[in-house]
Amino acid sequence: MKKIGFIGLGNMGSKMVTHLLKSNYEVVGYDINQEYIDQLSPNGLKKANNLNDVSKGTDIIITMLPNGDIVEEALDNIIDRLKPGTLITDCSTIDVNKAKELHKKCKVKNLFFLDAPVSGGVGGAENGTLTFMVGGDENAYKMMLPLFGVMGQKSLLCGTYGSGQATKACNNMLLATTMIGVGEAFNLGTNLGLDPKKLFEILSTSTGSCWAVNNYCPIAGVGPKSPADKSFEPGFSASLMYKDLSIALKAINDTNTLAPFGIKAQENFRQMVNDKKGDLDFSAITKFNE
Amino acid sequence: MKKIGFIGLGNMGSKMVTHLLKSNYEVVGYDINQEYIDQLSPNGLKKANNLNDVSKGTDIIITMLPNGDIVEEALDNIIDRLKPGTLITDCSTIDVNKAKELHKKCKVKNLFFLDAPVSGGVGGAENGTLTFMVGGDENAYKMMLPLFGVMGQKSLLCGTYGSGQATKACNNMLLATTMIGVGEAFNLGTNLGLDPKKLFEILSTSTGSCWAVNNYCPIAGVGPKSPADKSFEPGFSASLMYKDLSIALKAINDTNTLAPFGIKAQENFRQMVNDKKGDLDFSAITKFNE
Structure with missing residues (x-):
């Protein structure tokens, strides 16, 4: 069994590590916050006192930063x-170009690198239902596959290095746009006198249907339970969506892509963060147009 | 069995009438285009020479204009x-306020009125799989229910008069926004070097999933067959989407709703129609940002 080094034991990393430990992987973990390390040692985590400790004798390094x-x-x-031959799998969400740079840095040292950002949030990390969007070499992906299976329920090799980050940026930009669209549809419907529950019944089964309305409806008391039913306690915070949209925006600018809705979505979330609402769930963006 | 008068025998109406005739309803039909009437008479349609003929002895009038x-x-x-007591069911897509006016006009004459716009397009009309979004009184809705069942597969009483039109406007505004978002996601992904098929695999199963990507993907060769695979032959034309978004825009203005994405979508489709691309499927809007 591969020996794992894990760097970054916060909200996400701590839960991913827990699944690895439950599956009897030997994991040595590090975080700048010593408390996070201590909390996991009863579960079997080997403590690293510094980054150097993580690198000793490990076959795979996972970063979640x-x-x-x-x-x-x-x-x-x-x-x-x-x-040589060590695999570094970065599950953080970072710039597409930075991921490509890190891949190159590793390559010259004969190390493997995968960019493997996740979707599914803290709940997905806890329940082991994350999706990994992976960029890099097929051999590296195959080496990592059993671990993706332990920490999540789905992984997809999206293409060469950077493709995992690129795929996540595209998906989350689309999510932001659909969520804003869902909010506008409910605002207009409410102003026209519609019962939001009846409107949900049509939207969720017609051509307007989308994950944002069907699974994560931003109206309290409508549809399956969602952050809207808990005063927009996240879930997936507006700050994190702003971070993802900023990565998308950088990619938009770097590639000269025309994406006015995505750009506007980034502006809306920036405004929300500036208004000190970044800790609310991202679906609360729908309240800002009311 | 109720005797039906049907006004408007075009692309949609002709197919809806055909289902009524197959179910042995007595239907008298009128269109300003005499040919449309003649084409349906072999199926059992009674010809009306003018609107007056449609009104004689009919219990229910259906309009599709x-x-x-x-x-x-x-x-x-x-x-x-x-x-008195005749039911007029308007299946056309019209202004929310106009639908309310027509309801009032009917009420003073002791007539029933339902606004019942459809989704599903020409294919839905042909296959009898339309969805009816209905506004009006419950008794009128119940009177109409068997006929909705013959012409479509689903109907929902969305609320009082005008609610059918309001619901359709909200749904189609959301559809336009999600389709534009899907286009941007694929444009960005392609510019970042992603394989559109891989990107589809993630988008259609992750938080970005929506009818526009899952069922109607605007990229040729990706996802289930859609107008993109037939050079954007509609389907649902950009002109019709522009019409629906213009109804939404009027409602946005009438109710002082903030809906910048919906407003921008209407502008984009107006531009597409002005550029003589209105006959293309609405999903071709995604090509205009490339």
Whole structure:
């Protein structure tokens, strides 16, 4: 069985590690917050006192960190100590170009790198139902496949390096646009005197149907339980959606793509974060047009 | 069995009438285009030479016409000749306020009125799989229910008069927004080097999933067969989507609703129609940002 090093034991990482430990993987874990490490050691996590400890004798390093610069910093710290053939799988959501850079850095050291951002949020990490969107070499993907299976329920090799991040950016940009569209549809319907439950019944079964209305309806008391039923407690916070849309925006600019709805969605979420509403669930964006 | 008068025997109406005739309803039909009437008479349609003929002895009048002014004109022509208690069901897509006016006009003459626009397009009319979104009184709805069952597979009483039109406007505004969002996601993904088939695999099963991507993907060769696979032969034309979005826009303005994405979608489709692309399927809007 492969020996795993895990860097980043926050909301997401701690739950992913727990699944690995339950499946009897040997995992050595590190976080800048010592408490996070201590909390997991009763479950069998081996404590790393520093990044160097994570790199010793591990076959696979998994990173789950807030942004690309932090991933790069961690990687720079350990890259010269890893044995050739070690696989680094970054599950963080980071810039597409940064993911490509990290892949190149690893390649010159004869290390494998996969960008493998997830969807499913904290709930998905806890329940082991994450989806991994993966970019990189097929051999590296195959090496990682059993671990994806332990931490999530689905993974897809989307293409060469950077493709995992690119796919996530596209998906979440579409999610933001559909959620804003759902909000507008309910606002208009309500203003026209419609009962939101009747409107839901049509939208969720007609050509307007989408995950945002069917599974995550932003109107309290309408559709399956969602953050709207808990005063928009996340779920998936507006701040995280803003982060993802900012990654999408950078990709839009880097590739000269015309995507006015995606750009406008990023602006709306930036406004929400500036208004100190970033801790609300992202579906609360629908309230900002009311 | 109720005797039916049917006004408007075009692409949609002709197919709806055919289902009624197959179910042995007595239908007298009228269209300004005499050919349309003649084509249906071998199926058992009784020919009306004018609107007056449609109103004679009929219990239910169904209208399927291009816009609200034409519906009103037809109604004005027959309203004084209809026996009290006659039900007029307008299946056209028209302004929410116009539908409310027509309901009032009927009420003072002791006639019933339902606004009952459909979704499902020409294919749905042909296959009898239309959805009817209905506004009006419950008794009138119940009277109409067997006929909805013959012409379609689903109907929902959305609320009081105007609610059918309001619901359709909300649904189609959401559809337009999601389709534009889907186009942007594929454009960005392609520019980032993703294989559209791989991107489809994620989008259609993740939080970005929506009818527009899952059932009507605007990329040729990706997903189930759709107008994109037939050079954007409609389907549901951009002109019709523009009409529906213009009804939504009027409702947005009448109710002071903030709906910037819906408003922008209407502008995009107006541009498409102005560019003489209105005969293409509405999903071709996704090509205009490329």
